Structure formats: C-alpha cells, structure tokens
Amino acid sequence: MEKTSFESVQEFFDLGLKNYDAITGRFIEMPALGPAREKSEKFMKGFSTFVNLYTAGMDSNSNIQTVLLEAMRRVQEKTGSEMEGDISPETYKDFYRVCIETYSETFKEFMRSGHFASDMGKLNSCLMDFQTYNRGMLEENYLKPMNLPTKTEIDEINKELYSLKKKVKELTSEIKELKERK
Amino acid sequence: MNALNLIEDFEKVKYGMEIFLRPPDFSVGTTPSEIIYTEDRMRLLHYIPTVEKPHPIPILIVYALVNRYYILDLQPDKSVIKKLLDEGFDVYIIDWGYPSGVDRYLTLDDYVNGYINNAVDKIKERSGLDKITLMGVCQGGTFSIMYAALHPENIKNLVTLVAPVNFDTDKGLLHLWAKSLDVDKIVDYYGMVPGDFLNQGFLLTDPFRLIIDKYVGLFDRIECSPDDAECQMRNVENIRNFLRMEKWIFDSPDQAGETLRQFVKDCYQKNLLIKNEMKINGTKINLKNITMPLLNVMAEFDHLVPNDASKPLTEAVSSSDKETLVFPTGHIGIFVGSKSQKEVCPRIAGWLKPRSLLKGTKEEKTGSSKEKSREQKGKNRRSKVNKK
Numbered sequence: 334m335e336k337t338s339f340e341s342v343q344e345f346f347d348l349g350l351k352n353y354d355a356i357t358g359r360f361i362e363m364p365a366l367g368p369a370r371e372k373s374e375k376f377m378k379g380f381s382t383f384v385n386l387y388t389a390g391m392d393s394n395s396n397i398q399t400v401l402l403e404a405m406r407r408v409q410e411k412t413g414s415e416m417e418g419d420i421s422p423e424t425y426k427d428f429y430r431v432c433i434e435t436y437s438e439t440f441k442e443f444m445r446s447g448h449f450a451s452d453m454g455k456l457n458s459c460l461m462d463f464q465t466y467n468r469g470m471l472e473e474n475y476l477k478p479m480n481l482p483t484k485t486e487i488d489e490i491n492k493e494l495y496s497l498k499k500k501v502k503e504l505t506s507e508i509k510e511l512k513e514r515k
Numbered sequence: 516m517n518a519l520n521l522i523e524d525f526e527k528v529k530y531g532m533e534i535f536l537r538p539p540d541f542s543v544g545t546t547p548s549e550i551i552y553t554e555d556r557m558r559l560l561h562y563i564p565t566v567e568k569p570h571p572i573p574i575l576i577v578y579a580l581v582n583r584y585y586i587l588d589l590q591p592d593k594s595v596i597k598k599l600l601d602e603g604f605d606v607y608i609i610d611w612g613y614p615s616g617v618d619r620y621l622t623l624d625d626y627v628n629g630y631i632n633n634a635v636d637k638i639k640e641r642s643g644l645d646k647i648t649l650m651g652v653c654q655g656g657t658f659s660i661m662y663a664a665l666h667p668e669n670i671k672n673l674v675t676l677v678a679p680v681n682f683d684t685d686k687g688l689l690h691l692w693a694k695s696l697d698v699d700k701i702v703d704y705y706g707m708v709p710g711d712f713l714n715q716g717f718l719l720t721d722p723f724r725l726i727i728d729k730y731v732g733l734f735d736r737i738e739c740s741p742d743d744a745e746c747q748m749r750n751v752e753n754i755r756n757f758l759r760m761e762k763w764i765f766d767s768p769d770q771a772g773e774t775l776r777q778f779v780k781d782c783y784q785k786n787l788l789i790k791n792e793m794k795i796n797g798t799k800i801n802l803k804n805i806t807m808p809l810l811n812v813m814a815e816f817d818h819l820v821p822n823d824a825s826k827p828l829t830e831a832v833s834s835s836d837k838e839t840l841v842f843p844t845g846h847i848g849i850f851v852g853s854k855s856q857k858e859v860c861p862r863i864a865g866w867l868k869p870r871s872l873l874k875g876t877k878e879e880k881t882g883s884s885k886e887k888s889r890e891q892k893g894k895n896r897r898s899k900v901n902k903k
Contacts, residue, residue: 426524429731437723444688444719447695454695461700468704488619488706495620498555502629 346391353384375470382466386459393456396449404439408432527737534737534754541755543762544585546596548608552637556612559634561641562600569605570871572671573638573647576608577631577662579654580774581713583766584610586850587652589759593851595860602864604871605642609634609655613768619706621771623778624796627661635662635669646671646807648871650863653677653820653846657782660828661795664804672870673834674810674863677817677846679824680802680831683786686821688720693783702772710767720818733757760851789827805832810866811839812859817846838866 361381365374411431443449472483552559576596578584587608588596599606609630614621638647649670651659656678663673684690701708718725736753787793793800809832813825822841829839840862844854 433723433728437721437728440722441688445685445691447691450692450695453692454697458697458700461697461704465700465704484706487616491617491706492620494617498617499625 386463389456389459400443404436531734531737544588558610562606565600566603571873572871573605577651577655598860619772648672650674677820679820681789681827684823698779702776707769802831808836809834814849819846
C-alpha cells in the first residue's frame with residue numbers, strides 16, 4: 334500500500350508523543366510534594382494513562398482510515414469503467430455487491446495481519462489501564478468519602494462468597510460419601 | 516425496467532418495515548424439556564424423548580459459555596436436539612445460564628470437574644449406567660475433551676462439534692487476535708467480562724457483512740406486497756427466522772473472568788491442551804487418556820474454529836475407534852444450515868446408534884456387525900479427509 338495522508342498524520346502524532354514524553358510527560362511523572370502529595374501524584378499519573386489511550390486510539394484510527402482508503406481505491410479500480418457516468422439503477426445493486434465484497438476482503442486482509450492484532454491488543458490494554466485508573470479515582474475520591482460501596486469491596490465479598498460456596502459443596506460431597514459408606 | 520427494479524427494492528424495504536412495526540412473535544428452544552438438576556446458575560435440561568424406547572446410552576450436550584445453548588434448538592425445523600430425539604436418543608443439555616457477580620471467580624476446574632462432572636453423575640444416576648455419551652459443541656467441545664481426558668471412566672462415546680483443541684493456527688482471526696490480548700487487564704478490570712465485549716470481537720471478524728450486508732439481505736428476501744396473503748406469510752416467516760438468529764447472536768452471557776483468563780492464556784496463547792501440558796486444579800490433562808470412541812465433527816468453512824484447530828484431536832487421542840467428519844458448511848451453519856438436518860445430524864446419529872447400546876443386548880449383537888462395516892467405511896472416509 335502507498336503512503337497515505339493518514340500515515341502522515343500518524344507520523345505527526347508520533348512526533349507529538351515523543352515531545353510529550355520528553356517535556357510535559359516528565360513534569361507530570363515527577364514526584365509530588367506537600368500535604369496533597371499522594372492524591373496529586375495519582376491524579377497526575379492518570380494524565381499519562383489518558384495520553385497512552387489517546388495515542389493507541391489514534392494509531393488504530395489512522396490504520397483503519399488507511400485501509401478504508403485502500404478499499405475505496407480497489408472499489409474504484411473494479412468499477413471504474415462502469416462509473417464513468419452516474420450510477421444507473423441497473424448497476425446500483427452490482428455496485429453495492431462489489432463494495433461489500435471489496436471492503437470485506439480488504440479489511441479481512443488487514444485484520445489477518447499481525448499489525449492489526451498487536452494494535453488492537455495495545456488499544457485494549459490502554460483502555461483497560463485508563464478505565465482501571467478512572468475507577469480507582471472514583472472509588473477513592475467519591476465513593477469512599479460518601480461511605481458508598483466500591484467495586485473493589487463488592488469483589489472482595491464475592492470472592493468470600495465463592496470460597497464459602499465451594500467449601501459447602503466440598504463438605505456436602507464428603508457427607509454424601511460418608512453416608513454411602515455407612 | 517431497471518428503474519422499476521429500484522422502486523421494487525424500495526417497496527421491499529417498505530413492506531419489511533411494515534412487518535417490523537408489528538413484529539411477529541417468535542420463540543426459541545421450544546422442544547419440550549424438564550429441568551432435572553440445578554447448581555448455581557447452571558441447569559441440566561432433559562428433553563422429553565419422542566420415541567417409546569430410546570437408545571439406552573443417554574447423550575449429554577455441553578455448549579460453550581459464549582452465547583446460549585438454544586442454537587441447537589433454534590426452531591422446530593432447525594433443531595439438532597429434535598433431530599436427535601427423533602432418531603431415538605435420550606438427550607440432556609447443560610444451560611450455563613447468565614453468570615454474574617460471584618461467578619467471576621469460577622475457574623475451569625469448577626466448570627469441568629464441578630458442573631460437568633455433577634451433570635454426568637446426575638445422568639448416570641437417572642439412567643443407572645456407568646457411562647454416557649458426551650457431545651461437546653465449540654468451547655463446550657474443548658471442555659468435553661478436558662472432561663473426557665480427566666474422567667474417561669464416565670464416558671462411553673465422545674462427540675466433538677467444531678471444537679478447538681489446537682489453538683496455534685493462523686487460519687482463524689480469533690486465534691490470531693487472542694495472542695496479543697492482555698487478558699489479565701481485561702479480567703482484572705471487568706471481573707465478569709461482558710458478553711458484548713466478546714461479541715464486538717466476533718463482529719470484527721467480518722464487519723461489513725455482519726453489520727451492513729446481513730440487514731440489507733434481510734430486506735432483499737422480502738418477496739411480495741401485503742395484498743398477497745400467502746406470500747406475506749412467507750415474509751413474516753423469513754423475518755421470524757431472522758429475528759431468532761439475531762436474538763441468539765446478541766444473547767451473550769457475561770464470562771466468568773477467571774475461567775476466561777485461564778482459557779485464553781493456556782489454550783489460545785500457550786496452546787497447552789494439545790501438548791498435554793495443560794493443568795486443571797493441578798492435574799495434567801493428557802489427551803492420551805481418551806480411549807473411548809471419538810467422532811470429531813467440523814465445518815469446512817468455519818471462520819471461528821478453523822479445521823486446523825479441531826482436526827489434530829483425532830490423532831492426539833488413544834481411541835482406536837475414531838472418525839473425523841468435515842461438512843461443507845460454516846460454524847453456525849453446522850447447527851442451523853440446510854445441511855445440518857439433512858447430513859450432519861443423520862451422520863452423527865448413524866455413528867452413535869451402534870455405540871449407544873448396552874453390552875450383551877440383542878441390539879448390540881446385531882449392531883456390532885453394522886458397526887464393523889461402518890468402521891471400515893469410516894477408515895476409508897478418514898483417508899479421504901486426510902487427502903483433502
């Protein structure tokens with residue numbers, strides 16, 4: 334595939350990220366001081382999580398746009414001769430068919446590439462980091478001060494419940510075995 | 516003329532919309548059944564036999580945790596369950612239900628050595644038999660393989676349908692993608708991983724067909740105007756069939772996080788199962804422990820579980836009586852496609868019948884000679900499959 338305008342956007346964005354890491358990111362990552370040290374450090378770290386997610390999103394987006402452009406080019410190649418004039422009713426269905434088939438095949442090609450898999454893996458990973466961070470902040474700064482149950486606490490209760498249920502099942506099965514032996 | 520075609524297509528959309536404005540009632544999983552055992556969210560269903568004297572060895576079907584079991588009983592004329600009942604089998608199925616909250620901690624051990632084992636025990640108790648037939652479908656097939664390897668003494672026959680066992684293949688997109696997935700982060704964040712999260716992955720395997728073309732195709736199947744009552748009935752039936760499938764596709768239970776974590780890591784990422792290195796609760800799963808008759812069924816055009824993922828099972832087990840069947844259909848088509856009722860189910864039933872008899876019965880003696888000739892045919896078929 335030829336270099337597209339989206340790849341240029343990508344390059345521009347990568348440059349921006351490098352600058353962020355070298356300048357703003359360093360300020361954000363530096364140790365906080367003072368009475369609100371813990372909170373402000375956690376808060377600032379969230380910014381990097383967001384930047385990582387945004388970068389991964391832009392990466393994926395520019396790749397998808399590139400593939401879309403490629404699919405469009407292929408459609409144009411296939412339908413070029415028929416498309417010299419307007420789309421007539423006799424060809425609109427064929428045109429639709431060619432579009433769907435070409436887009437589908439081009440995207441499948443892209444999705445089969447290791448590039449897409451690692452991109453998607455990275456995007457997912459960044460999204461999970463961001464969401465986890467947000468939830469942590471929500472729990473610490475809103476739910477706990479308001480004395481409301483947090484997901485972390487509910488998870489702990491669920492874990493305890495799971496262990497208890499498992500124990501009950503084990504004991505029931507042991508009792509059954511003992512009864513059968515009698 | 517062509518402009519008329521265009522108008523005709525708009526008319527189809529209009530008629531389709533008219534039907535959608537008064538959507539037809541539809542139901543799924545209508546084959547009569549009774550719940551004979553429940554444990555947490557899991558239910559064990561027993562289908563009411565349709566013959567007076569079913570084959571003695573009952574079948575337990577284990578479906579995947581992703582989506583619901585009723586794809587095997589989508590509608591009366593597209594029902595693997597009904598077909599098996601009509602062929603004279605005594606059929607049970609596990610409905611995993613909709614796990615939530617506390618279930619996030621369920622492990623593969625809980626599913627395989629817990630729920631499946633308890634369901635098998637319950638059926639053994641009801642039938643008074645030591646062994647039953649286990650039929651695993653898709654991920655449920657992988658679970659069944661694990662179970663059969665860990666508890667071979669309970670299984671008379673093992674049938675796997677589109678079940679992955681070798682995950683190291685680049686033929687299926689899910690297999691490729693799963694390798695780059697940070698499942699730890701996903702499970703740690705969600706706990707119960709939303710069914711919709713996985714559904715997005717399935718839709719991504721062919722987005723243009725699954726998100727656009729499928730719906731365009733629906734309106735294309737609208738045949739006639741509302742004045743033609745008979746034809747209109749067909750339209751309604753087309754839409755009803757479509758809605759049944761649509762319901763099934765998006766009826767996706769959330770996934771127990773810890774189970775998903777181990778399944779993705781050990782199977783998709785490390786491919787431990789086929790290497791006999793996977794462990795459940797500390798016990799190694801050795802596929803060589805599978806000595807019972809095995810029928811390994813797969814779909815040639817399966818985009819979710821490619822044949823490369825299923826085929827190696829036949830060679831990995833120790834069974835001497837084993838057969839591989841490949842049908843020219845897709846992952847879902849194997850249950851609900853036209854070939855399902857005409858070819859897939861009859862072939863499975865044909866394979867199972869001589870193997871579903873009790874030892875020493877008159878039927879088994881007459882069945883064993885048929886079985887031998889079937890085995891010979893099976894060997895021939897296998898060689899054909901291998902050549903493929």
